[in-house]
Amino acid sequence: MSLDKATVARIAALARIRVAEEDLDGLARELSNIMGWIEQLNAVDTEGVPPMSRAADQKLRWREDKVTDGGIPEKVLANAPAAKDGFFTVPKVIE
Amino acid sequence: MAAAALTDLTIAEARDGLLAKEFSARELVEAHLKAMEAGRGLNAFLTETPERALAGAEEADTRIAAGEARALEGVPLGIKDLFCTEGVATTAASRILEGFTPPYESTVTRNLWDAGAVMLGKTNLDEFAMGSSNTTSHFGPVENPWRRKGDNRPLVPGGSSGGSAAAVAAHLCPGAMATDTGGSIRQPAAFCGVVGLKPTYGRCSRYGIVAFASSLDQAGPITRTVRDGAILLRSMAGFDARDSTSVQREVPDFEAALARPLKGLKVGVPKEYRVDGMDPEIDALWQKGIEWLEDAGLEAVEIGLPHTQYALPAYYILAPAEASSNLARYDGVRYGHRAEGGSELLDMYEVTRGEGFGAEVRRRIMIGTYVLSAGYYDAYYLKAQKVRTLIARDFAAAFNQVDVILTPTAPGAAFAIGEKEDDPISMYLNDVFTVPASLAGLPGISVPAGTDGDGLPLGLQLVAPSFDEETMIAAAAAIEARAGFDGGGATAAGGGA
Numbered sequence: 001m002s003l004d005k006a007t008v009a010r011i012a013a014l015a016r017i018r019v020a021e022e023d024l025d026g027l028a029r030e031l032s033n034i035m036g037w038i039e040q041l042n043a044v045d046t047e048g049v050p051p052m053s054r055a056a057d058q059k060l061r062w063r064e065d066k067v068t069d070g071g072i073p074e075k076v077l078a079n080a081p082a083a084k085d086g087f088f089t090v091p092k093v094i095e
Numbered sequence: 096m097a098a099a100a101l102t103d104l105t106i107a108e109a110r111d112g113l114l115a116k117e118f119s120a121r122e123l124v125e126a127h128l129k130a131m132e133a134g135r136g137l138n139a140f141l142t143e144t145p146e147r148a149l150a151g152a153e154e155a156d157t158r159i160a161a162g163e164a165r166a167l168e169g170v171p172l173g174i175k176d177l178f179c180t181e182g183v184a185t186t187a188a189s190r191i192l193e194g195f196t197p198p199y200e201s202t203v204t205r206n207l208w209d210a211g212a213v214m215l216g217k218t219n220l221d222e223f224a225m226g227s228s229n230t231t232s233h234f235g236p237v238e239n240p241w242r243r244k245g246d247n248r249p250l251v252p253g254g255s256s257g258g259s260a261a262a263v264a265a266h267l268c269p270g271a272m273a274t275d276t277g278g279s280i281r282q283p284a285a286f287c288g289v290v291g292l293k294p295t296y297g298r299c300s301r302y303g304i305v306a307f308a309s310s311l312d313q314a315g316p317i318t319r320t321v322r323d324g325a326i327l328l329r330s331m332a333g334f335d336a337r338d339s340t341s342v343q344r345e346v347p348d349f350e351a352a353l354a355r356p357l358k359g360l361k362v363g364v365p366k367e368y369r370v371d372g373m374d375p376e377i378d379a380l381w382q383k384g385i386e387w388l389e390d391a392g393l394e395a396v397e398i399g400l401p402h403t404q405y406a407l408p409a410y411y412i413l414a415p416a417e418a419s420s421n422l423a424r425y426d427g428v429r430y431g432h433r434a435e436g437g438s439e440l441l442d443m444y445e446v447t448r449g450e451g452f453g454a455e456v457r458r459r460i461m462i463g464t465y466v467l468s469a470g471y472y473d474a475y476y477l478k479a480q481k482v483r484t485l486i487a488r489d490f491a492a493a494f495n496q497v498d499v500i501l502t503p504t505a506p507g508a509a510f511a512i513g514e515k516e517d518d519p520i521s522m523y524l525n526d527v528f529t530v531p532a533s534l535a536g537l538p539g540i541s542v543p544a545g546t547d548g549d550g551l552p553l554g555l556q557l558v559a560p561s562f563d564e565e566t567m568i569a570a571a572a573a574i575e576a577r578a579g580f581d582g583g584g585a586t587a588a589g590g591g592a
Binding site for chain 2: 061
């Protein structure tokens with residue numbers, strides 16, 4: 001699997017990671033190498049095999065539907081790079 | 096007791112000495128704080144918390160005097176900087192968590208403090224626990240306290256829990272918390288000549304541990320003896336309603352398991368782990384390990400784990416996929432680093448993440464994003480999940496035949512800082528023997544078992560069925576007793592002094 005520059009730029013945009021134009025070629029090479037190595041999985045016959053999504057053989061627990069946390073806005077906002085009047089603040093969004 | 100001797104104590108010895116009032120918790124903690132200061136060249140600690148440690152020691156001495164000592168009263172520990180510690184900076188060794196001070200405590204560390212343990216500081220690691228050499232840390236690499244004979248080049252401590260392993264090996268602390276996603280407890284333990292125990296997935300709560308790959312992440316101890324690992328695990332483990340995958344199950348007395356009889360048990364030796372071009376020294380040590388276990392009364396049986404070679408590529412789909420989702424939260428809004436000058440929201444996200452994450456983390460997020468993207472999900476992610484099922488089935492079939500499995504921990508000894516940096520895949524291969532058990536959610540332990548021709552430590556790994564850490568611990572103790580490994584080659588002075 002070879003990833004071209006355009007694909008890498010698209011992945012970077014999906015991942016919300018700014019990659020400089022001059023770094024795209026190098027990254028495309030690295031990611032292509034890794035994906036090429038991963039291709040060996042195609043040799044495994046997985047016909048009829050169920051996917052495994054959790055390590056422990058268990059079902060998710062139920063719990064009572066009640067509030068167990070909250071009422072701590074100061075703690076929630078304590079680490080915000082920018083906050084005002086009890087809200088997180090972000091740069092303006094223009095569509 | 097002299098300060099130097101206090102840093103040579105194991106956790107069991109420290110615990111017993113404190114109770115017998117041979118020394119105070121204050122003396123014990125002060126000795127370790129002094130060792131940490133002398134060992135700063137290793138870069139094993141990112142944050143030192145001496146005031147907190149001394150306050151904890153004082154409380155411990157009061158409780159011991161009052162006859163109210165808890166299981167780990169006064170025992171000083173290093174904590175991997177992936178565990179959130181209330182009021183103490185937590186970085187995950189990443190620039191993107193710059194300035195983050197958790198307003199809450201992880202369950203595992205909470206359990207340790209409730210048992211009387213004392214925090215010395217937060218240990219260095221690979222950024223977001225992604226790495227096998229501790230060289231991806233934003234705060235610089237950790238040096239392994241071991242050196243090759245006649246060669247003073249600094250070596251890596253392994254990773255991702257490199258700071259924890261180096262600190263324990265150099266006697267800066269008698270034990271440390273670590274986490275393991277694909278080998279991050281066991282591989283650095285092997286590289287530094289210490290014991291690294293990864294419990295069964297679900298045994299320890301993941302609440303408050305900075306997430307990497309949630310279906311794989313598991314906390315465990317790094318210590319200098321198997322007994323100490325058992326002691327720490329007992330206090331760390333237990334059900335926690337705040338982790339949806341925490342398992343509701345009694346926590347056994349793991350220390351008592353050391354005395355379990357092994358006679359009549361079977362140890363499996365997987366033929367697929369004898370990989371092409373295997374280092375003959377590692378192969379020889381593995382053979383010795385088999386003989387030691389036979390001497391302890393186990394019967395060695397060759398087993399097959401036919402999908403072993405596919406574990407690593409499957410892991411490098413699953414772990415980055417989960418990471419790309421988990422690390423989406425670092426967007427410069429709620430905590431940590433925010434880039435200057437982003438004039439619009441999307442721009443701010445992209446610049447923040449582009450400059451906040453290091454190269455390896457960016458690479459893994461992008462692989463994860465790619466394999467989960469439209470049109471590729473079935474071909475990569477779903478395929479890897481199916482391969483994971485086959486790997487888990489391999490182990491399940493093997494454990495119908497045997498009680499525990501013995502393998503080398505890593506394909507080689509510690510390498511020099513800067514080596515294997517050009518090719519990500521050669522770095523990934525460090526975890527070839529540890530990843531399969533991680534995918535299956537099984538407990539594993541690395542025990543220091545010998546040294547190579549350069550005088551560097553090598554480890555052997557034991558893997559047990561789910562929630563049978565006790566058999567694994569008993570077998571590990573049998574290897575430890577017979578290997579007679581000498582950890583004296585590790586010195587804090589090795590680092591930059």
